[in-house]
Amino acid sequence: MTTLLLAEHDNVSVKDATSKAVTAAKLLGAEVHVLVAGYGCGAAAEAVAKLDGVGKVLIADAPAYEHMLPEPLADLVASLAPSYDALVAPSTTTGKNVMPRVAALLDVMQISDMMKIIAPDTFERPIFAGNVIETVRSKDAKKVITVRTTAFPATGSGGSAPIVAVDAVADPAISSFVGEELSKSDRPELTMAKIVISGGRALQSRENFTKYIEPVADRLGAAMGASRAAVDSGYAPNDWQVGQTGKIVAPDLYIAVGISGAIQHLAGMKESKIIVAINTDQDAPIFEVADYGLVADLYTALPELTAELAKLGK
Structure with a gap:
């Protein structure tokens, strides 16, 4: 089975999600080709070529792909589909935007959030906020798959795949790029961080996130996250949200502070290697998944933790 993987990149560097998706793609079959579509994206293509397990890199360099708009990308992937048995992308915002369109163009089903490969046509994926793992078998000749990257380790480096240019397809011009507002931080990216500390509605204000959560994050070199309730209350920005409707994370250490553990939140972090929970309610659902639990007032516990780390x- 030859697989085509859509790379996630910023035209210069390759996102960690791509490296993890390569690991999944390698399990699908004999050869993995990676499509780097962008504008001035030669550096990203060279980075992909060095990933272990990549047999060939296809580069589509054109203005239409600069911002990875879904319609031109979907048309490009669909045009390359005849040469492949499986079309794969990380289950990121971009992957979730592009691949359903690819599946529609090819008139096949999509396997979303694939987390385990049982056979070339049989996969496992989570449903009901991860409370049920569904086994699905696809009879389609071509498999369209998004990969839950937290379920796979990043592939190694040391590859030397050839880079081959492919022609751009006609831009459908259905959508256009207007602008973007990027949040900048010295902290690790939430989905890539090895340590994440998240706060819930119990923090009561944005100022308390700064006063209590931030010092611990600074000491540990951690990314900061939040529950949906905290984000909806305006205590934390939207891009901090961890959960089913936020970001899926699986760090080495996840610290949940003042988070009760609603199903929506657990779906986004329960694959973390070690989970620490701090909550005043000893019956909070978060303690059912926590490796270590502390029943305490966060306003006392966090300053003490900061002092001990110091x-x-x-």
Whole structure:
């Protein structure tokens, strides 16, 4: 089975989600080709070529692909589909935007959030906020798949795949890029961080996130996250939201502070390697998935934790 993977990149560097999706694509079959579609994206293509397991890199360099708009990307992927058995993308905002369009153009089903490959036509994926793992079998000749990247490790480096240019397809001009507002931070990106500390509605204000959560994050070099309730209350920005309707994370350490553990939130973080929960309610659902639980007032516990980390030189 030859697989085509749509790379996620910023025209210069390759996102970690791509590296993890390559691991999944390698399990699908014999050869993995990666499509780098962008504008002035030669550096990104060279980075992809160095990933272990990549057999060939296809580069489509054209203005229509500069901002990865879904319609021109979907048309491009569909035009390349005849040469492949499977079409894959990370289950990111871009992947979720592009691949359903590809599936529609090819008139096949999509396998979303694939987290395990049982056979070339049989896969596991989570449903009901991850409370049920569904096994699906596709009879379609071509498989269109988005990969839950938290379920796969990043592939290694050391590859030397050839880079081949492919022609751009006609831009359907259905949508156009207007602008973007990017949040900049010295902290690790939430979905890539090895340590994440998240706060819930119990923080009561944006100022308390700064006063109590931020010092711990600074000491640990952690990314900051939040529950949906905290985001909806205006205590934290939208791009911090962890959960089914936010970002899916699986860090080495996840610290949940003042988060009760609603199903929606657990779906976004329960694959973390170690989970620490701090909550005043000993019956909070978060303790059912936590490896370590502390029943305490966060306004006392977090300053004490910050002080202890300072003693350790963190």
